[in-house]
Amino acid sequence: MNVDCQWISKNLEALFCDGLTDEQHQLARAHIENCQTCRSEVQALIAVDPLIKNYFRQQLAIAQAPRRPRRSVVYGSAVAVTAAVLLILVWRTPSVKPGMPPAVAPQTQSVPAASVEAPPPVKTDEVTNIARAKPEPSQPPKPDRIEPAVVADVNAPDFLVTDPAGYSRTLEDYRGRVALIGVWSKDQPQSVASLERLYETFGSDTRLRLVGVSNERVQKPGNTSFPILYNQGSRLLGLKPGEFVLLDEAGSVKLRGSLVKDFESLSKLLRER
Amino acid sequence: MKTVAVRAEDIDFEAAAREHRSFLLQIAVASARNPIDAEDIVQEALIRGFRGLKRFRGDCPLRIWLSRIVVRVAINHHRSVARRLKRWVFFADLETVHQDGSSQAFEPPDPAGVFDREALMDIRKHVNRLPDEFRMPLVMLAVEGLTIPEIAGVLEIPEGTVKSRIFYARKRLKEALQTRKK
CATH class of the missing domain: 1.10.10.10 (Winged helix-like DNA-binding domain superfamily/Winged helix DNA-binding domain)
Known part of the structure; x- marks a missing residue:
């Protein structure tokens, strides 16, 4: 049997897979030892084995190493957490500058055009809460109790008052009697004194009703006995503090003027009545 | 090699898993394309082996039977990972991570x-x-x-x-x- 390079090339697989007979194997080994080309070919194939063993040891070392998250995962997670924290901080920090009006009221969300850009309910609540938590420092503190309005608008009733017990009164309650309505104020003690003197003089007349109305819910001044009423946002027949109006039994205005300046003419008219 | 027939009900699976775990890890490393997955592959293979222990006929050593499961799990794992990360290359896998945390290029x-x-x-x-x-x-x-x-x-x-x-x-x-x- 002639073993040459062509034969070796053809039976190389059998050589490595123990597919040759003992005689073929000896002849093949003899040729390979003497042939540089065939020896290089076989050495190249054999040289793969230590590479594979080294590669396997490397792979096994990686598999047996304590598990650590990949550097890219660690960095990525750290960046993601930082970004999330910054986003939350920016989100929760109110954008209202000092001196600016408070945050937008929630009622604006009902506008359809704005509903697209409107933040979710949770965000709106947060903004609202922040506006409440940090009120405008320049604004005066609001009173705990809301006083009744003293300035009546054009649609307000002519005369609507309440007594100290809270019962309301209108002009209908005085119809059939002569009514003297005076408006007093703490700042005008002379008008209060005039009302008191009129009440002391004509208070016993059952056909006359005399009341003093105040635009502010304050206590009656001391040493006075005339009945007082509080205005409930009515126009009060156009009266201002310190003025009076005299109504006849039908509710028509007979006289109006100042409690101080027109005191004598009023007293005269009441006496002549 | 002499093959000893072992019945499935006679196997202490926990002890066998402990004994062959190192060998199975090597099989997993040889089967998987990513050595980082080897531990997971062995773990899943042991779970499957425990569940399917009744099908072990005892015609081969237990470690060879478990190794077959490891190879199947590794192939399926590679396919599922390959689907998810089709064109991604893990550059970190080209270096060796030592016990002290340092890394060395291959x-x-x-x-x-x-x-x-x-x-x-x-x-x-x-x-x-x-x-x-x-x-x-x-x-x-x-x-x-x-x-x-x-x-x-x-x-x-x-x-x-x-x-x-x-x-x-x-x-x-x-x-x-x-x-x-x-």
Whole structure:
């Protein structure tokens, strides 16, 4: 049997897979030892084995190493957490500058055009809460109790008052009697004194009703006995503090003027009545 | 090799798993394309083995039976990962992480001086380019104590086929490394 390079090339697989007979194997080994080309070919194939063993040891070392998250995962997670924290901080920090009006009221969300850009309910609540938590420092503190309005608008009733017990009164309650309505104020003690003197003089007349109305819910001044009423946002027949109006039994205005300046003419008219 | 028939009900699976875990890890490393997945593959294979222990007929050593499960899990794992990360390359896998946390680039030796040194840096890439049927028998040769008949038993193919595939794997790898040199 002639073993040459062509034969070796053809039976190389059998050589490595123990597919040759003992005689073929000896002849093949003899040729390979003497042939540089065939020896290089076989050495190249054999040289793969230590590479594979080294590669396997490397792979096994990686598999047996304590598990650590990949550097890219660690960095990525750290960046993601930082970004999330910054986003939350920016989100929760109110954008209202000092001196600016408070945050937008929630009622604006009902506008359809704005509903697209409107933040979710949770965000709106947060903004609202922040506006409440940090009120405008320049604004005066609001009173705990809301006083009744003293300035009546054009649609307000002519005369609507309440007594100290809270019962309301209108002009209908005085119809059939002569009514003297005076408006007093703490700042005008002379008008209060005039009302008191009129009440002391004509208070016993059952056909006359005399009341003093105040635009502010304050206590009656001391040493006075005339009945007082509080205005409930009515126009009060156009009266201002310190003025009076005299109504006849039908509710028509007979006289109006100042409690101080027109005191004598009023007293005269009441006496002549 | 003498094969001792063991009935499934006589096996202390917990003790067997503890005994063969290191060997199975080597099989997983040889089967998987990413060594980081080897531990997970062994764990899943042991769970499957425990659940399917009643199907163990005792016609081969338990570690070979478990190794077959490891190989199947590794193949399925690679397919599922390949679907998810089709074109991603884990550059971190090309370096070795030591116990102290330091890492070192992969530098295989070249005892015969046959191959280009730069090409040897890509040994992992070339190995992973081999088809599973060629790659697994070749790498399993490096598993400590694993013989050709056992490789045949693990891969459930004839011994001659194992030898033939190892030869062609060597040949492909050699050609890949020499082609780069040229």
